[in-house]
Amino acid sequence: MNTDKISFTVEEAALATGMNRSRLYQAIGKHQLKTFKAGRRRMVSRKALEEFIAKLERESSKGAA
Known part of the structure; x- marks a missing residue:
């Protein structure tokens, strides 16, 4: 995957970050x-x-502190 991109679909963002789509959609829903x-x-x-x-x-x- 090209990580030099400046924008990603949610699926690409999940791959780029190592997070799953559900976690990202949850964050989107909570305006995070x-x-x-x-x-x-x-x-x-x-x-x-x-x-x-x-x-x-x-x-x-x-x-952790």
């Missing part, structure tokens, strides 16, 4: 992961994925 529509396709920008993962890392490190 920003998405946009391109025609009928739901897309996730690289920036939104990076921000989402950074937030998960911050939350995880708070619990």
